[in-house]
Each structure stands twice: as structure tokens, then as C-alpha cells.
Amino acid sequence: MNDSRRLAPVVVVGAGIAGLMTTLTLADAGVPTLLLSRVPGRRSASVVDRSGFRCVRSHDDADRVVDATLRAGGLLAGRAPVVGFVHETARLAGELERWGVRFRVEPEGSEVADSVIFAGNRTAQQVLYSLDDEVRRREPLPAADARGVTVGGERLVRRLEGWTLRDLVRDEDGRVVGVVAEELATGVTRSFAADGVCLATGGMTGPFGRTTSGAYAAGTGSVSAARAGAVFANAEFVRFHPLAIAGTNRGAALDERLVAHGARLWLPKDPAERRAPADVPESERDVLAPGGDKDSLGAMSRAVIDRYFAEDAARAPSILGGPEAFLDVGGVDARLLRGAFREDLDVYALLTGDDPRLGPMRVFPAADVTLGGLWVDHETASDGALAPASVRHHATSVLGLYAAGEAAHQYHGAADLPDNRLAASLFGATLAARSLVHYRQSLARSAGDLEPSLFAAAEGRSKEKTAALLRREGDGSSLSNATDELGRIFFRALAGTRDDDALDLALERLNELEYDVARTPPPTGAPPHFGAAAVRDLEDHVFLARTMLMHARSRDESRGLHAKRDRPRDDARWLRNTFSRQGGDGRPEILERFEYPSPGARLDLTGSARRSPTDAEADDP
Amino acid sequence: MTAGSPSKKSEPAPARRVRLAVKRSTPNPRAVSSGDSVAVRGDAATRSRFDVFEVEVRRHTTIADALAAISREPVLASGERVPEVAWETGCLQGLCGACTIRVDGVARLACTTLLSPLATKKTPLRLEPLATFPVIADLIVDRARLFRNFARMETEPDAGSAFVASEDDSRRRDRTPAIARAELLARCTGCAACLDACPEYGGDRAFVGAAVLARLERRKTLASSAEQAKRRVVLAMGDGGIHDCAKSGNCEAVCPEGLPLLDALRALAQDANRELLDALTGKDR
Numbered sequence: 025m026n027d028s029r030r031l032a033p034v035v036v037v038g039a040g041i042a043g044l045m046t047t048l049t050l051a052d053a054g055v056p057t058l059l060l061s062r063v064p065g066r067r068s069a070s071v072v073d074r075s076g077f078r079c080v081r082s083h084d085d086a087d088r089v090v091d092a093t094l095r096a097g098g099l100l101a102g103r104a105p106v107v108g109f110v111h112e113t114a115r116l117a118g119e120l121e122r123w124g125v126r127f128r129v130e131p132e133g134s135e136v137a138d139s140v141i142f143a144g145n146r147t148a149q150q151v152l153y154s155l156d157d158e159v160r161r162r163e164p165l166p167a168a169d170a171r172g173v174t175v176g177g178e179r180l181v182r183r184l185e186g187w188t189l190r191d192l193v194r195d196e197d198g199r200v201v202g203v204v205a206e207e208l209a210t211g212v213t214r215s216f217a218a219d220g221v222c223l224a225t226g227g228m229t230g231p232f233g234r235t236t237s238g239a240y241a242a243g244t245g246s247v248s249a250a251r252a253g254a255v256f257a258n259a260e261f262v263r264f265h266p267l268a269i270a271g272t273n274r275g276a277a278l279d280e281r282l283v284a285h286g287a288r289l290w291l292p293k294d295p296a297e298r299r300a301p302a303d304v305p306e307s308e309r310d311v312l313a314p315g316g317d318k319d320s321l322g323a324m325s326r327a328v329i330d331r332y333f334a335e336d337a338a339r340a341p342s343i344l345g346g347p348e349a350f351l352d353v354g355g356v357d358a359r360l361l362r363g364a365f366r367e368d369l370d371v372y373a374l375l376t377g378d379d380p381r382l383g384p385m386r387v388f389p390a391a392d393v394t395l396g397g398l399w400v401d402h403e404t405a406s407d408g409a410l411a412p413a414s415v416r417h418h419a420t421s422v423l424g425l426y427a428a429g430e431a432a433h434q435y436h437g438a439a440d441l442p443d444n445r446l447a448a449s450l451f452g453a454t455l456a457a458r459s460l461v462h463y464r465q466s467l468a469r470s471a472g473d474l475e476p477s478l479f480a481a482a483e484g485r486s487k488e489k490t491a492a493l494l495r496r497e498g499d500g501s502s503l504s505n506a507t508d509e510l511g512r513i514f515f516r517a518l519a520g521t522r523d524d525d526a527l528d529l530a531l532e533r534l535n536e537l538e539y540d541v542a543r544t545p546p547p548t549g550a551p552p553h554f555g556a557a558a559v560r561d562l563e564d565h566v567f568l569a570r571t572m573l574m575h576a577r578s579r580d581e582s583r584g585l586h587a588k589r590d591r592p593r594d595d596a597r598w599l600r601n602t603f604s605r606q607g608g609d610g611r612p613e614i615l616e617r618f619e620y621p622s623p624g625a626r627l628d629l630t631g632s633a634r635r636s637p638t639d640a641e642a643d644d645p
Numbered sequence: 646m647t648a649g650s651p652s653k654k655s656e657p658a659p660a661r662r663v664r665l666a667v668k669r670s671t672p673n674p675r676a677v678s679s680g681d682s683v684a685v686r687g688d689a690a691t692r693s694r695f696d697v698f699e700v701e702v703r704r705h706t707t708i709a710d711a712l713a714a715i716s717r718e719p720v721l722a723s724g725e726r727v728p729e730v731a732w733e734t735g736c737l738q739g740l741c742g743a744c745t746i747r748v749d750g751v752a753r754l755a756c757t758t759l760l761s762p763l764a765t766k767k768t769p770l771r772l773e774p775l776a777t778f779p780v781i782a783d784l785i786v787d788r789a790r791l792f793r794n795f796a797r798m799e800t801e802p803d804a805g806s807a808f809v810a811s812e813d814d815s816r817r818r819d820r821t822p823a824i825a826r827a828e829l830l831a832r833c834t835g836c837a838a839c840l841d842a843c844p845e846y847g848g849d850r851a852f853v854g855a856a857v858l859a860r861l862e863r864r865k866t867l868a869s870s871a872e873q874a875k876r877r878v879v880l881a882m883g884d885g886g887i888h889d890c891a892k893s894g895n896c897e898a899v900c901p902e903g904l905p906l907l908d909a910l911r912a913l914a915q916d917a918n919r920e921l922l923d924a925l926t927g928k929d930r
Contacts, residue, residue, distance in 0.1 A: 063743065124867070160792070161796075238736035239735060276739070555729070
């Protein structure tokens with residue numbers, strides 16, 4: 025970049041694991057970075073992830089893990105990004121250790137047991153905290169503090185916590201040149217010029233009434249990108265967790281590895297069973313066996329959900345009025361119950377007031393993570409590996425906009441190999457940051473030099489939207505009723521085994537709901553902009569729900585976490601990604617192919633297959 | 646749902662009605678400044694009152710459940726409809742530290758605190774915002790100060806190397822009580838309950854509080870060299886550091902994670918005193 029009067033920073037949205045890692049990598053490459061987040065880093069939704077950290081230490085292991093990852097993902101994940109991240113996991117683990125995470129090898133692991141490491145039972149939380157601390161070391165100290173504190177690196181990070189993304193600012197060419205954000209406490213809305221924006225706003229589980237990710241408005245960041253024309257890929261793939269704890273309104277989940285270690289998930293044979301679970305004899309229980317299916321936990325969730333909805337008339341009431349199953353830990357090694365799984369049992373006792381050692385636990389399937397998301401690019405070199413330097417890695421289909429972490433579609437395909445997500449997220453974040461460094465260098469002029477009127481206009485649009493919401497006197501349902509209705513429609517159509525009639529019905533009901541939501545007045549909370557924000561979140565969730573339903577409708581087969589009734593896997597037609605983009609009516613539409621502007625080139629992307637492990641092997645020297 | 650004759654056992658325990666007195670504070674528009682620094686001054690709390698709600702409580706009802714029910718239907722026990730209660734929440738499973746409020750004067754996480762065992766008196770259970778932070782609205786406070794203090798006590802990375810499997814065995818063997826404690830301390834969520842309970846924290850006092858010092862104690866114990874550990878002790882000796890701790894032990898008593906904060910603070914204070922002594926006697930360890 026040459027002679028700009030005012031250089032704009034790169035803006036990173038979201039301070040979870042991916043956003044913090046992107047910020048760190050940018051700062052250490054000398055790029056001034058503004059980090060915007062709704063909640064402070066330590067409180068972001070990354071804390072709820074209970075999986076371990078994939079750490080591959082030898083080449084043999086790497087080959088096995090790459091293969092297992094691609095197969096788990098139904099061969100939809102790109103081979104080059106997967107190879108890239110698998111080979112970087114050990115280095116990333118080493119960095120995290122320097123930043124204060126203390127990893128251990130636990131005696132029990134997952135499928136590829138020797139390549140998963142843990143930081144207590146809260147690996148993701150520990151990773152998050154260490155990244156948050158490292159980013160804080162790169163922020164300027166408050167002026168009041170004049171003490172000589174030892175710090176390393178340049179103080180290039182500016183962080184605004186308690187701000188939510190409202191809109192992306194684009195110039196006349198459609199390039200993203202900034203963001204509009206709103207401070208939640210005050211309602212202050214303003215724009216920030218940006219020489220590149222990275223969304224690290226997490227997955228899309230928000231519309232589900234039942235999730236493991238608490239009360240976070242998951243997915244609204246992706247909707248801002250969609251409104252700017254960004255393409256979604258593979259939004260039909262959602263992982264459900266079979267072991268969320270019933271009795272909380274949205275919830276904590278038990279460690280899935282319990283099932284692999286002998287815990288038994290069961291349903292009463294009689295759907296109308298009304299005895300207490302502990303009183304149901306062994307012979308009258310249907311035990312859902314793990315194994316068999318490659319993705320047995322996803323299959324177990326589906327089995328519980330399908331049975332609940334199939335037996336609409338006869339079923340006994342459950343605690344939450346939805347699918348529920350029971351989990352016995354009697355078969356689990358007592359040492360593990362006192363060790364690795366103690367915390368799970370403690371959390372259950374804390375949240376329900378029941379002792380899980382005395383009787384079956386009540387658990388329910390809840391949306392856990394989304395595997396698809398904003399489509400992001402990658403560039404391969406002539407040897408088939410990721411290009412070492414590229415502006416294209418993690419670029420969305422909108423120029424100047426990048427995405428990382430669960431917000432992006434990369435690395436997992438149709439289902440994730442257990443314990444892959446943390447390392448993949450971190451690796452993706454470093455790639456996105458390095459692309460942004462190149463992108464920023466390639467700019468002819470900084471967004472800081474653009475006409476202020478461009479930003480003022482974008483700010484004005486967001487402010488007007490809030491004002492319009494606050495003026496709304498609507499006769500629609502109350503916000504909480506509409507939110508519940510969305511959760512019901514969406515969960516029912518998408519959570520179990522899917523079929524086209526049910527998906528069509530859900531889309532129709534979504535039309536009615538959308539009409540209703542457009543008339544929902546903001547709740548009269550104090551201060552008023554809180555209410556406006558809540559209605560906006562709901563509108564975004566309706567958009568996401570429609571996107572995910574349409575993707576599920578379009579994939580006419582079963583693959584990975586997408587199971588469709590009477591539609592077996594069909595590699596001849598469906599070894600490819602599904603895409604959607606916002607159409608002229610403001611609603612998503614499914615695309616077979618799309619064009620997108622890439623720096624220096626206009627690429628045409630078809631929805632055809634990524635490489636499968638077999639044909640990609642030919643490329644390897 | 647079909648009608649049936651459910652045995653008593655299988656049905657959830659019958660709900661009882663519990664009254665909650667929720668402190669309401671109208672935000673003062675002048676109390677918040679716009680722009681880059683979030684400065685919320687505390688006079689919002691001066692215009693406050695208690696609203697009494699009645700909620701259905703079962704055995705597994707948490708305070709967060711009750712607040713969600715109130716938000717859904719913000720109607721007082723007297724029948725009057727009032728504005729929604731503003732409260733902060735995140736993970737709803739005790740991991741993110743967002744929902745800390747005062748329940749009958751004690752700082753607790755709303756999401757993991759069961760209501761039933763606490764609602765034993767005739768008077769309504771009082772729900773208030775944390776007392777040591779500026780109020781944004783109702784039960785929401787601004788804890789930016791906590792994060793600024795985390796930043797002030799930040800320390801350089803450990804030397805470390807890439808993690809290798811063989812290290813694991815030696816780590817288990819060498820796990821001294823101090824290391825075991827340090828590993829536990831990593832679980833602090835920054836919920837700020839310890840700061841709410843601390844007699845030395847708040848107002849214009851500089852004390853950074855247990856959450857921040859415990860993190861420093863952890864990094865000190867796991868430091869990669871004696872010099873690095875010493876630097877971390879010196880960091881803890883600055884303004885608002887370990888010497889401002891009066892060792893009341895309140896922090897440990899309210900910590901939702903049950904962390905050994907008092908031991909951690911004592912260990913850090915001991916090291917700090919040794920540094921002081923060495924400095925006074927000119928001894929270079």
C-alpha cells in the first residue's frame with residue numbers, strides 16, 4: 025500500500041478461538057487489527073466445546089488422520105486444507121503450551137487415540153483463555169497504567185468488547201471496506217474503515233430451540249455476510265449432541281466419550297412408559313448401540329428424535345416436552361467415573377439436583393455444531409498442497425471478506441472427525457490472517473482514504489433500521505413466542521432423519537413465521553435498543569433457518585450428518601458441495617455454480633466434487 | 646400428550662411458587678459515554694427499585710431458568726406488567742462466567758444455582774447486580790475493569806517446546822501440590838464473584854483481586870525458568886498487587902469453581918515477601 029494518509033486496520037469480528045487466533049497472527053505480522061466482539065473473549069461460545077485437541081506427531085499418524093478426516097466427512101472436504109491442518113497440529117499445540125495451556129495425554133481417546141491431547145476436561149476453554157491473554161498483551165495498556173510491565177511484540181491490537189456487527193460497508197465495486205457495529209450497552213452505532221474483514225462469528229446453531237451453545241445468538245454474523253452476497257456451502261450438515269442434560273433450558277452436554285466407554289443410552293420399549301426410568305427393567309429397555317454406523321453419535325441422536333416424532337400420539341411426557349433418552353453409567357469403569365468423567369457427573373448433579381450414580385440420567389439431543397457455513401476459498405500449488413502464500417485462503421465470495429472458525433465451511437465436509445475442530449479452527453485462523461496480510465498489501469488504496477460519506481451512509485442505514493424497529497407497533501407474536509415457534513419448526517424438520525415433504529412443510533411454515541416476525545414489536549425492555557437487537561437476531565435466525573432447510577432440501581441423498589429417508593448415499597450425483605446465496609427477494613436461493621471476484625482474477629466455480637483421497641493420491645509425489 | 650394414570654414417581658416434583666425481588670435500575674443516558682472507551686459511571690443505580698415476581702420452581706429450576714421465565718412474561722406478583730428484566734447470560738452451563746449476580750447478597754452464577762434450596766424464607770429472594778461494578782441496566786454490570794486488570798498482569802510466553810507424548814509421563818510424576826493447584830486455577834472463568842466478595846476491591850482502590858492474581862500465581866508456578874518465575878512475582882508486587890490482599894478468604898468462599906484461591910494468594914505473597922527481603926538485604930538469589 026502506498027502513501028495512504030490514514031491506514032485502516034484489519035477488522036476481526038468475534039473473539040472466540042478463531043477470532044483471537046486471527047488477531048494474534050495479524051498483529052505478529054505487523055498488521056494493526058481491530059477486534060470487535062459481542063462478549064469479552066473469555067465469555068465467548070468457544071468455552072462450551074468439550075472436545076480434545078488433535079495433535080499429530082508423526083508422518084504415519086498424519087496420513088491416517090488425513091484419511092480418517094476425509095472419510096468421516098463423506099469426501100466433501102478439500103484434501104489440501106485437511107493435509108495442511110493435520111501437519112500443523114503439533115506446532116499449534118506447542119504454541120499454545122508457550123501461552124499457558126497445559127496439555128496431557130489422557131488414557132482414553134477417540135478413534136485415533138494416540139493423536140488427541142487434553143487440557144483437563146476443558147480443553148477449548150483453556151485454549152481460549154491462553155489466546156485471550158496473548159491478545160491482551162498486544163493491546164495498548166490503559167493510559168492510567170504507567171508501570172513497566174514486560175511485554176513482547178508490537179501493541180497493534182485494539183479491542184472493542186460489547187459491540188455487535190450490524191453491517192458490512194462496501195464500496196461501489198462491492199469490495200468490503202469496513203463494518204458498522206453497535207455498542208450493546210449504549211446503542212451507539214458507528215462505522216469502522218477496514219482494509220480487510222475477517223468474520224469469526226461461530227456456527228449457525230442459533231435458530232434451534234435446543235442447542236449445546238447456551239444463549240449465544242449463534243449465526244447472526246454469517247447473515248451479515250449473506251446480506252452482502254456471500255455464498256454458503258454445505259449448510260445442511262449439523263452435528264447433534266445426543267447427551268445434552270435435560271432440565272436446563274438450553275444446555276450443557278455430557279462428554280460423548282462416555283458412550284464409547286460403556287455408558288448405555290436407552291429408551292423405554294413402550295413409548296407410553298410412565299414409570300420412573302430407574303424402575304424400567306432391563307428387558308423393557310431399547311439400548312441404542314454405538315458402533316455400526318460410522319458416525320454413531322449422530323445416528324444415536326437421530327434415533328432418539330425420530331422415535332419421538334414417530335410416536336406423537338402415544339408418548340409419555342418428557343421433562344422438556346421434546347425428545348429425551350436415558351443414560352446409565354453403570355457399565356463405565358469406576359476409575360474413569362472418578363477421573364476423566366467426574367466433572368460430567370458433577371455438572372449433571374449440579375444442574376438437575378439428581379445423583380447420576382443412583383439412577384439413569386435424562387439426556388436430550390441438541391444442536392451442537394454446524395459443519396457448513398460461509399464458503400471459503402483455498403489455493404493449491406502445483407504439487408497439490410496449499411499454496412504457501414495466497415490472498416485466496418479463507419476468502420469468502422465477497423471481495424475483502426474472509427471467514428474463519430466454525431463460521432467457515434472448510435475442513436470437515438459432511439461430518440467432523442471427533443476432536444478435529446479446535447486444531448482446524450486455529451489453523452484456518454492463521455491461514456485467514458496470512459491471506460489478509462497479502463490482501464492488505466495488494467490494495468491500491470486504504471479504506472481510510474475513502475469518502476467519509478460512504479461510511480456515514482452505511483451508519484445511517486443501520487440507525488434507521490433500529491429506529492424503524494423501535495417505531496414498530498406490530499400485531500405479530502411476542503418475541504419469545506416467535507423464537508419458540510422457529511425452534512419447533514426447525515428442530516422438527518432438520519434434527520432427525522429428513523424427508524422432502526417435511527422440509528417443504530417447514531419452509532411453508534417459515535413463510536408464515538417470517539410474515540409474523542416482520543410484525544413482532546421489540547420487547548419493552550430497558551434500554552430500548554436491547555429489544556431492537558433481540559428482534560434483529562430473530563430475523564437473522566429465520567434467514568439462517570431458511571438457508572439450512574433449503575440446503576437440506578436440495579441434497580437428494582444421505583451423507584455424513586445429513587440423513588434423508590429412502591435416499592442412500594449417491595456418489596455419482598452428490599460428491600459435491602451445496603451452495604446458496606441471497607437472491608433478489610432477500611431470501612436465499614440454491615446455486616449449482618457461482619462466480620466470485622478474486623483479487624486479480626474472476627473465477628468460475630462449479631459445484632463439482634472436491635478430490636477424493638483415491639484420486640488425490642495420484643498427485644502426491 | 647395423552648391422558649393416563651401416571652405413577653407419582655415418574656412425574657416431575659410438583660412446582661411451588663417462589664417470590665423473587667429483582668433489583669431494577671434504569672440506565673441514565675448521561676451515564677454512558679459513546680465512542681471507544683466504555684465508561685459507565687455508577688449513578689444509574691441511584692434510580693432503582695425492587696420488583697417482586699412470582700415464579701414456578703421445581704427441583705431442577707435454576708435462577709437462570711427463573712429469569713428466563715420472568716423475561717418471557719414480565720408480570721409482577723401484583724399483576725402489573727413491567728418492562729423486561731435485563732440480565733446477562735452466555736453458555737448456561739457454568740463455563741463462561743457471564744451471569745454472575747447477587748442472590749440474597751452472595752455472588753453466584755445464575756445458570757448453575759438451583760433455586761429451590763435457597764428459597765427457604767418467607768421473604769422474597771433478592772436478586773441484585775454485582776455491587777463492585779457500574780450498573781448498565783438491571784442485573785447487568787460492566788466488568789471491563791476486570792479485563793483491563795487481566796491485561797495489566799499479562800506476562801510473556803513460557804519458553805516451552807512443541808508438545809511431545811513422552812513428556813506426559815514425567816509430568817504426571819512431577820506433579821507437586823503447587824503444580825496440581827496451578828492446573829486447577831486455570832479453570833477460573835473471570836466471573837468476578839471473588840471481586841464482589843472482596844473487602845479490598847472496588848471504588849478507587851487499585852487492588853486487582855483474586856481472579857487476576859490467581860492467574861499470575863499459576864503462570865509463576867508453571868514458568869519455564871527461575872528468572873521467568875521471578876519476573877512474574879515482581880509483576881504481582883506492583884500497584885494493586887498481592888500486597889493489597891487482606892486475606893479475608895471471602896473470595897474462596899464464593900468461588901463457583903471452588904478454586905483454592907486463598908492458598909494461591911498465600912503462595913504468591915510468600916514469594917513476594919521473599920523478593921522484598923532479598924531486595925532489602927541485598928541478596929541476589
